[in-house]
Amino acid sequence: MTNDSFAGPLSVGGATPIATTSVADAAEAHLRRLLFSGALKAGQELRDTVLAKELGIARPTARTAVLRLISEGLLEREPGHSARVRSFTAADVRDIYAVRRLLEFEAVRVITVEGRSTTQVAGALTAFARAGDSWEAGPDADTLFHTAVVAAAGSPRLTRTFEGLASEMRLMIGLLRSRYSSLSELYDEHAGLLAALESGDTDHALSLWAEHIDDAEGYLLSSLTDAA
Incomplete structure (x- = not known):
């Protein structure tokens, strides 16, 4: 086995039993949590045989879970x-x-200029709050918030285009874990973004959005440079 092979343990904070109606679904969800928590590193190898042994499941079942994550662009x-x-x-x-x-700035302009409802965005922020400080839930909560913002602009095509980025966004957000002291800090940033949308001040909202996105991009680029 190479040094970057998946060697386990396949749990975060202790054992996580695989016990649902569909073992493949449970294995997929378990791997997804590890991906989003940062427990699995970029470029790390995941062998079907090793996964099957670590999870105590059949190799074809492990392969099914892996193939699903490949189809999403996570692997x-x-x-x-x-x-x-x-x-x-x-x-x-x-x-x-x-x-x-391109997509989010346009959505922010439409929402603030046309006074569109932000109820859906507020709902996404409420869901974000329920994640507490569990970073494993962070990538989903963050992505759902930004997807709700784009959807609030009222263009199905704009939303579908943005949703095409979802898997890559989730992985990148997972890589931001060390940027924040806790998930609550990231939540607070999004609460500020929602308040800016609700204010109807386009320039202010765009300024906060640019700061939010620039900071994340800059951190990721810096991390790649440090790892090189």
């Missing part, structure tokens, strides 16, 4: 090789954040 697999945790280059980060600016 990647080259022909003839085991799956690996998706990794990002500096060019990937810049491209994804450039697209986010």
